[in-house]
Amino acid sequence: MDPLILGTIIKIVLVLAIVSALAGFGTYLERKVLAYMQRRIGPAHVGPLGLLQIVADGIKLLTKEDIIPQNANRIIFMIAPAVTAATAFVAISAVPLFPTFSFTVPDWFPLINGISATVPSTIADINIGILFMLGVMGSGLYGPLLAGMAQANKWGILGSARTAVQFLSYEVITGLSLLAPIMLVGSLSLLDFNNAQTGGIGSWILWQQPVAFVLFLIAGFAETNRTPFDLLEHEAEIVSGYATEYSGMRWGMFFIGEYANMITISIMASLIFVGGYAPLGFIPGWIAIILKISFFFFLMLWVRASWPHVRPDQLMWFCWKVLMPIAVINVMITGIVVMI
């Protein structure tokens, strides 16, 4: 077998296992953090500190009946959750997760003994990482859109209408806000972004592009359906939006996708704006990036506990009339500064 393919397959398996486990762990973290912020204690009984709650939830989701409504479009209804989960994982394929390493399979191992392989730092070593991630995460919105329209339920239709509204609003901001840092670094590769910020805290792009950072965070919250822009499945208004008719693991796949997207957005924010895995003083790089990703993940939970939702019309108004002009002005000013 070609060593590169073997390395890539190993990487894919690792990323799939780790990120889906982290997505499950993310639900636990979210419940715990939200509980503490609301003076509760959250899951506490299953296992130590409630840690095995993830297992209990997983068993529940897997053994639940998989209901497909009578008038639903069966095929689309069945593949829509897979779209969300798959695109969330595909987006991670362009992320440099850990350094490149080589290994040789020992001789006693059957079938593949003697093969040596180099595992690349990204699964797909492409030089347009950011564009790829934005594109794939954007296409992830097909999941809620198709799910809502396929399920023959008015709440689902409303949810998918809101998906379209939200998608049309934030995607402009994501692109425009990232344009300014891309102009500064002159590359679309996340590795180049990381290498441009290796000079400690002072060299972070955050200090040169604070406006772009805030815009990207806002758009990222909208992209992952996090709370201030949680319109797709706003329980108080449209029951559960696009997920109304889903049950069991199909429902669970939407949420694995959502949490994987949260992790991806956290990784992107850490790599693009706050120095990525460059060592930070005495902190080695791999701990630094884990800390940064954890902070951005925590920020999403924190904001969910603190701030109310917006209405869909407010989101459109906010994105098109406030954020887009700011983003365009930011890009223009950056362009002028880069030219001078």
Added chain:
Amino acid sequence: MNEKQKYIMLDLGGTPLTPWCRFKRVVKRTFRIELFIGLWVTIREMFKTLFMGKSHTTKYPFEKMPIPPRYRAIHDMLRLLESGHYRCIGCGLCEKICISNCIAMETRYDENQRKEVSEYTINFGRCIFCGYCAEVCPELAIVHGARYETASEQRASFSLFEDMLTPIDRLKEQEEFAGYGAPTPWADKNIKKTPLAY
């Protein structure tokens, strides 16, 4: 108690009429630190819950809140502390006053020509827990206890006289009824000033 309360009227401002006023309000709301006050409040509560034990959670089946004495749960039949005999004298007042007709009792004279209770049941499917029976009882024999967990496999689980009667071996633990409408022992702590205080 009579000191004047410090209520603050919020200056909410008027509704913005022109687009320019609306724009100014948006800018003001954006750049004031209100959003960050929200973030501060939640993180403060998180640290209080985590490190100062300010959680409001009661792990219910394992921990229970204390019940005020005026709480009206499943009835208890008390015994006389001196002799251990049940207090009920078979007067039938509780049966008479019961507005949902759920108490049924039969009495007879025993060998000492004393009234004894031969049958006593409360139909908890009908009982509305109004507390009249406990209020009318001249001997403080029927009182409301603290057993509020009333799910059971049998409809009759709670309703017989023997079920409600204090077990003879636990006579020492029998608590006296504080009286109908008695305040909680910790009532002073719960007193708060209301807007009527001034």
